[in-house]
Structure formats: structure tokens, C-alpha cells
Amino acid sequence: MATVDLNQVTKEFAGGVRVLDRVSLHVDEGEFLVLVGPSGCGKSTLLRIIAGLDDATAGTVLVDGESVDGVPPKERDVAMVFQNYALYPHMSVRDNLAFSLRLRHVPTRLRERRVRDTAELLGIEELLDRKPKALSGGQRQRVATGRAIVRQPRILLMDEPLSNLDAQLRVTMRAELRRLHLEHRTTTIYVTHDQVEAMTLGDRIAVLADGRVQQVGTPHELYHRPVNAFVAGFIGSPSMNLAEVRVTDTDPPALDVGGQRWPVLAGHAPAAGPVLLGVRPDAFSWPPAATAARLDATVVAVEFLGNASLVFVTPPGRPWHAAGNDAGAPTWVARLDGRVTPRVGERVALGVEVGSAYLFDADDGRAIPAEQVPVPA
Ligand SMILES: Nc1ncnc2c1ncn2[C@@H]1O[C@H](COP(=O)(O)OP(=O)(O)O)[C@@H](O)[C@H]1O
Ligand SMILES: [Mg+2]
Structure with a gap:
């Protein structure tokens, strides 16, 4: 050895x-x-x-x-x-x-x-x-x-x-x-x-x-804890959803996610302007949980997997994806319970737990750290 x-x-x-x-x-x-x-x-x-x-x-x-x-x-x-x-x-x-x-x-x-x-x-x-x-x-x-x-x-x-x-x-x-x-x-x-x-x-x-x-x-x-948007988009399947959205210049700042206001995460300190938002497919709920932020989107495709369905929706901003990543379609994907899924063409409000969202610098893709969430051993 x-x-x-x-x-x-x-x-x-x-x-x-x-x-x-x-x-x-x-x-x-x-x-x-x-x-x-x-x-x-x-x-x-x-x-x-x-x-x-x-x-x-x-x-x-x-x-x-x-x-x-x-x-x-x-x-x-x-x-x-x-x-x-x-x-x-x-x-x-x-x-x-x-x-x-x-x-x-x-x-x-x-x-x-x-x-x-x-x-x-x-x-x-x-x-x-x-x-x-x-x-x-x-x-x-x-x-x-x-x-x-x-x-x-x-x-x-x-x-x-x-x-x-x-x-x-x-x-x-x-x-x-x-x-x-x-x-x-x-x-x-x-x-x-x-x-x-x-x-x-x-x-x-x-x-x-x-x-x-x-x-x-x-x-x-x-x-x-991916250090940048490339790693975030490359590790995990389906890939993390990434899109360019805006941080408002309000006090306190918020994320403008396709017209919806999301609170900025504890410890996150992004400057006003464009930012890459990352949400894993598992972080969505539908119907949206009461505590969740909303993502208004249109369903463009549904893949039924049995125990879950992959629901493809319009992204809330300019989609971004890692080079070399096959999942390059300009959609976001939510993994939802397979028993109840929205239909293609339907306008839906998906719930997102903001605590599980990621932010990355819109220019260089580097992670903007939030308050440290412990990584499971
Ligand atoms: N002998 C070589 N001469 C010139 N370019 C090469 C040679 N071997 C590999 N490359 C280039 O180097 C890059 C990396 O190749 P490689 O190490 O095979 O990539 P990977 O294994 O990650 O797919 C590719 O663009 C390939 O075309
Ligand atoms: Mg090779």
C-alpha cells in the first residue's frame, strides 16, 4: 500500500x-x-x-x-x-x-x-x-x-x-x-x-x-457544501437546479425568484444584483408546504418513476448548467411524490424550503456561504 x-x-x-x-x-x-x-x-x-x-x-x-x-x-x-x-x-x-x-x-x-x-x-x-x-x-x-x-x-x-x-x-x-x-x-x-x-x-x-x-x-x-456552481450542478441526480435571479436592493434584501420574493438565508450576504440560485430537485413540495417559499412555474413535462415523479417546470430566471452535464435542458426539475403530480401545461405554485437553497456568485460561480449547516457524518 x-x-x-x-x-x-x-x-x-x-x-x-x-x-x-x-x-x-x-x-x-x-x-x-x-x-x-x-x-x-x-x-x-x-x-x-x-x-x-x-x-x-x-x-x-x-x-x-x-x-x-x-x-x-x-x-x-x-x-x-x-x-x-x-x-x-x-x-x-x-x-x-x-x-x-x-x-x-x-x-x-x-x-x-x-x-x-x-x-x-x-x-x-x-x-x-x-x-x-x-x-x-x-x-x-x-x-x-x-x-x-x-x-x-x-x-x-x-x-x-x-x-x-x-x-x-x-x-x-x-x-x-x-x-x-x-x-x-x-x-x-x-x-x-x-x-x-x-x-x-x-x-x-x-x-x-x-x-x-x-x-x-x-x-x-x-x-x-459544493464550493462552486459547477460542483453543485455536477454532483447529485437529477442535477441541482440553477438559474440567475436577482437580489433586491431592499432592506432587508430578498431574492426575486420569477416575481416571487424569497427571504435571504441566515448568514447569506449577497450584494444587490444578479446571483445564481440553486435548488435541489428534492427541496420542492407540491402542494406547497405552509412554511415554504413559492415558485410559480408552468409544468412542461412529467416523468413518472413509480415512487416519485420528476416534474419539469419553467425556471424562474436564466437557466445555468455545468458544462459537460447531460441534464442541460432549460428547465428546472422537482422530484415530487409519485401519487399526486400536476399535469403538463398546468400552472403550479411549488413550495421550496429556503433553508435548502444555495447561492453562487453570478460571475465566477463561487458559493456564497450561508450559516453553516452541519454535514451528516
Ligand atoms: N496525445 C494527445 N495529444 C493531443 N491531445 C490529447 C492527447 N491525449 C488527450 N488529448 C486531449 O486532452 C484532453 C483530455 O483528454 P483525456 O485525458 O482523455 O480526457 P478524459 O479522460 O477526461 O475524457 C482532450 O481534449 C483530448 O483530446
Ligand atoms: Mg478518459
Whole structure:
């Protein structure tokens, strides 16, 4: 097991495109850190730099406190699972698993035992004599994971290992990777663009966007206390609703939310003028609770989910959404009780608990802190 430290890692590709911009990050011994961010934000590039498959333009990678700059991949004792699994097609599963041990001249008896133990751990004992082409996607994924952990590396790097699997299998494999980590405690850096995967797998999550680490924290910290509108919109599903509204120049100031006046939260001190308002889909009630502020809106679509309905409504101001976030439609969404939902076209007054709303600077997106609400442990 090992620690990993990234110190101001910068990467520019030919033509001067800066993909990573002074990325610093500490990963603890035995930690499962998830690196999440939109497609193209540099996640794979960063993993390749840690593995030694690519060089940083500037900055340092330290493993157990020692720089590994210039150390070839093989000598870093780092294993990587690639998105496409990269199994050797002409080799059996057994030989795929044994390959890295052979390369390291591990004695036959020990090698066979490790292969057997790993196959057992991943439930692929019956597949040892098959070739990769005779395996399902989920089985290939298991073999690729097995091939990485069989030699018990100091560090395990995983690059979107579940993204080629169907939704149901992804959920199963997620739980399996979690169990595997609890058993082995190998320091792991796991890359995904899927925030649900990040939330469910990570001890901590680092959100990467625009080449920079936006925020590092536990899933709870990122969800409850996002440092900026990007993280707020990226973490959570459906995404936090964000729109530009106005702070009035009255005393005391209020929020003008589509013509409705909302009180400004305790401790919030926004200047009069535009501000980004954030409301999570779960913060709405309908019919509105007596204590709630009102949002007048028109229903534009309803998705019935059984236990809940997602009700899409017109936003109270100019909608804002995080780049790379799929939920980019110019609507707000409320998650309401599935038993009573308004109809498409209906004009509704939704209730919002103002204490659960967020404010962000309209220019730079930085969170305007309210009175500290304790984050659940
Ligand atoms: N070898 C390369 N040469 C030039 N540009 C590259 C190279 N590899 C990646 N890029 C660019 O760097 C950016 C980040 O890529 P990548 O790390 O693969 O992102 P992610 O894994 O987050 O989707 C992308 O815009 C990609 O086109
Ligand atoms: Mg990638």
C-alpha cells in the first residue's frame, strides 16, 4: 500500500493546449479516491501520468513521498485497468492473469496460487481456460480487474472500468469493486465521468474540470457544501437546479425568484444584483408546504418513476448548467411524490424550503456561504 501525491501537475499537448493546470492532490494509504469530471477534462491523461505512461509538462508525482518522475511504468508497481480492458486476445484467461507475474519471474507455485486466489475472489474460476472473445462484457471486466490486482500492486488505477457495461451490471460490479477494496485496501484512484459511480464508490471524490481540481471531499461534503456552481450542478441526480435571479436592493434584501420574493438565508450576504440560485430537485413540495417559499412555474413535462415523479417546470430566471452535464435542458426539475403530480401545461405554485437553497456568485460561480449547516457524518 502507498500514498500518492500530485504536486502542481500540468500537462500541455503539442500546440500548447493545456489539459491539466497545476493539479495537486493527496491520496491516502488504502484510500479509494474517485476522480470525476466531464468527458475530455483530462482524467485519463492524469492517470497515465501517474502510471508513467505519459510525462507531465511540469509538476511532480510522488509515491510514498518519493518522486517517480522518470521511473518507467514497470518499476512504479502501479497497475491500471483500462476502459476497453486491453486483454491479450490470443491468451486464455489464466494466461492473461498470469502474464504480469511471469514478467516478474514469480515462481510457478506462487504464480498458480495467486491466479487461483484472484480467480476465486472475482468468481471467474470456471472461465480460466477461455479466451477473451468467449467472455461477456462483465466477465471481461472481471478478468481485467483480476489481471491488475493479481500481482498486488502498491497502487491501483482504474479508468472508467464499468462504462462498457449495461446499467444493471454496472450496479453489480460497483458493489463488487467496493467489496474488493474493503478486502484488499489497495490505494486506488478510480476515474469516471459518472457522478453516481463517484458518490457510491469514493471514500473521497476529486472533481476535475477545466484542467483544475474544483473540489476534493467526501461524497457528503461535495453534495452538501459544493464550493462552486459547477460542483453543485455536477454532483447529485437529477442535477441541482440553477438559474440567475436577482437580489433586491431592499432592506432587508430578498431574492426575486420569477416575481416571487424569497427571504435571504441566515448568514447569506449577497450584494444587490444578479446571483445564481440553486435548488435541489428534492427541496420542492407540491402542494406547497405552509412554511415554504413559492415558485410559480408552468409544468412542461412529467416523468413518472413509480415512487416519485420528476416534474419539469419553467425556471424562474436564466437557466445555468455545468458544462459537460447531460441534464442541460432549460428547465428546472422537482422530484415530487409519485401519487399526486400536476399535469403538463398546468400552472403550479411549488413550495421550496429556503433553508435548502444555495447561492453562487453570478460571475465566477463561487458559493456564497450561508450559516453553516452541519454535514451528516
Ligand atoms: N496525445 C494527445 N495529444 C493531443 N491531445 C490529447 C492527447 N491525449 C488527450 N488529448 C486531449 O486532452 C484532453 C483530455 O483528454 P483525456 O485525458 O482523455 O480526457 P478524459 O479522460 O477526461 O475524457 C482532450 O481534449 C483530448 O483530446
Ligand atoms: Mg478518459
